[in-house]
Amino acid sequence: MERKIRVLVGKPGLDGHDRGAKVIARSFRDAGMEVIYSGLHRTPEELARMAVEEDVDVVACSILSGAHNTLLPRVVECLKKEKGTDELDVLVLAGGIIPAEDVEFLKQNGVDEVFGPGTSTQEIVEYTKANLKR
Amino acid sequence: MHNQVIQGLREKKRAALARAVTLVESGSEHAPHILEQAYKLKGRSKIVGITGSPGVGKSTLVDSLIGVIRERGHSVGVIAVDPSSPFTGGAILGDRVRLRSRTTDDGVFFRSLASRGYLGGLSRHTGEVITLFEAFGFDYILVETVGTGQSEVDIMRYAHSVLVVMAPGLGDDIQAIKAGILEIGDVFCVNKADRPDADRDVAVLEAMLALNKDWQWKPPVVKTVASQGKGVPELLDKIDEHLEFLKQSNLLEERVSRSYLAALEANLRRETVDLILSKARSDGTLAHALKQLSEGKTYPAALAKQLVKTYLIRRND
Numbered sequence: 001m002e003r004k005i006r007v008l009v010g011k012p013g014l015d016g017h018d019r020g021a022k023v024i025a026r027s028f029r030d031a032g033m034e035v036i037y038s039g040l041h042r043t044p045e046e047l048a049r050m051a052v053e054e055d056v057d058v059v060a061c062s063i064l065s066g067a068h069n070t071l072l073p074r075v076v077e078c079l080k081k082e083k084g085t086d087e088l089d090v091l092v093l094a095g096g097i098i099p100a101e102d103v104e105f106l107k108q109n110g111v112d113e114v115f116g117p118g119t120s121t122q123e124i125v126e127y128t129k130a131n132l133k134r
Numbered sequence: 135m136h137n138q139v140i141q142g143l144r145e146k147k148r149a150a151l152a153r154a155v156t157l158v159e160s161g162s163e164h165a166p167h168i169l170e171q172a173y174k175l176k177g178r179s180k181i182v183g184i185t186g187s188p189g190v191g192k193s194t195l196v197d198s199l200i201g202v203i204r205e206r207g208h209s210v211g212v213i214a215v216d217p218s219s220p221f222t223g224g225a226i227l228g229d230r231v232r233l234r235s236r237t238t239d240d241g242v243f244f245r246s247l248a249s250r251g252y253l254g255g256l257s258r259h260t261g262e263v264i265t266l267f268e269a270f271g272f273d274y275i276l277v278e279t280v281g282t283g284q285s286e287v288d289i290m291r292y293a294h295s296v297l298v299v300m301a302p303g304l305g306d307d308i309q310a311i312k313a314g315i316l317e318i319g320d321v322f323c324v325n326k327a328d329r330p331d332a333d334r335d336v337a338v339l340e341a342m343l344a345l346n347k348d349w350q351w352k353p354p355v356v357k358t359v360a361s362q363g364k365g366v367p368e369l370l371d372k373i374d375e376h377l378e379f380l381k382q383s384n385l386l387e388e389r390v391s392r393s394y395l396a397a398l399e400a401n402l403r404r405e406t407v408d409l410i411l412s413k414a415r416s417d418g419t420l421a422h423a424l425k426q427l428s429e430g431k432t433y434p435a436a437l438a439k440q441l442v443k444t445y446l447i448r449r450n451d
Contacts, residue, residue, distance in 0.1 A: 003160035004223070004248070029224035034248045039231035046237040050230060053244055055152040083149055 007058040015065035027121035048078030060093040076110030136164035176268035183293030188281025190301040191325040193232035195360040208273035209241040255279040255286030290318040291396035302331040327357035
């Protein structure tokens with residue numbers, strides 16, 4: 001049997017809006033992936049621990065609070081610490097309300113891709129399938 | 135690769151356990167090596183199955199039980215199964231959402247599994263995943279089934295102790311005398327006991343249990359409000375009492391050997407089905423057989439017997 005793609009859909013930080021996260025989770029599910037939803041209000045440490053225990057291929061974070069420049073680099077840092085390596089075999093994605101001028105900073109800090117409002121779920125699924133790291 | 139994973143399991147590295155589960159679940163070539171070592175490494179964990187209908191509060195109860203187990207100084211591994219889509223094979227594994235307080239506790243390890251088309255309330259490889267958890271050496275292993283209906287009783291083949299969770303208002307007393315899931319409980323829990331009808335449901339359950347006169351172990355019924363942690367220490371006490379009873383009465387060995395049989399049976403089925411189908415596919419028998427079926431010249435049961443005869447039974451010539 002081929003290995004299933006596993007995705008952690010994470011909600012880091014304090015924003016309480018997860019309609020978008022649930023829509024994305026559903027899209028990954030419909031693409032045949034196994035999706036673990038973190039629930040609201042998770043710390044980067046918690047998300048990294050979940051990603052390791054669930055052995056996911058993808059960590060997809062949804063943030064609408066504006067705290068992405070603080071939280072997302074921290075998620076990447078925690079993942080490296082939990083995995084004990086700087087070479088992550090996990091694809092790190094971000095979505096939500098993230099201004100275009102922040103994207104470069106996030107990419108320099110370990111986020112592989114950023115998807116803003118209006119991105120089709122199909123585009124996200126296709127990107128994910130094409131860019132898995134293991 | 136498997137050597138690295140096995141070494142990691144010995145050193146109790148979480149990432150190694152996580153990767154071992156992935157390899158076993160996906161039927162990797164590394165899986166047999168890892169499982170062989172896991173069988174040698176495994177100690178004695180208390181394996182507790184947790185089952186019940188969707189929405190009765192199993193995941194919340196697991197979160198609460200984790201808290202009590204940790205307060206008592208024990209480690210705990212959790213295996214939570216949720217259903218896969220029969221159409222796409224995808225799944226939403228949502229049991230983590232209820233795990234609120236102990237996510238980064240080093241004494242807790244939580245893994246979500248998708249059922250992947252398996253219908254007994256668990257997934258095809260759950261038994262093997264339990265073995266990996268045993269090798270890691272948790273004091274307790276909690277196995278949460280998918281939300282079950284009435285007949286998903288596979289958990290009894292793997293757990294030492296089965297906890298059946300119910301919530302008030304989900305059925306009358308005819309439900310309580312039906313066969314199936316209510317027969318497999320070693321401990322019963324009426325959760326959401328702050329709702330009306332909780333006491334009535336406890337009474338109905340106890341009346342049902344009283345119909346059996348010769349219990350060796352009469353399953354206790356515990357009321358809980360898992361979201362507030364109420365009744366959960368008492369529930370864990372009852373589970374511990376049941377495990378102690380099994381030990382004292384030598385029934386534990388019986389249950390352990392039952393789980394070996396279940397694992398063996400599951401593997402035999404998988405191996406034989408794979409063997410027959412791949413042989414029949416490669417020599418063209420399968421295509422021919424399907425054609426015969428569609429033309430009404432034979433029927434599936436007869437064909438299955440025929441295939442077993444052809445490929446499995448060695449002739450003496």
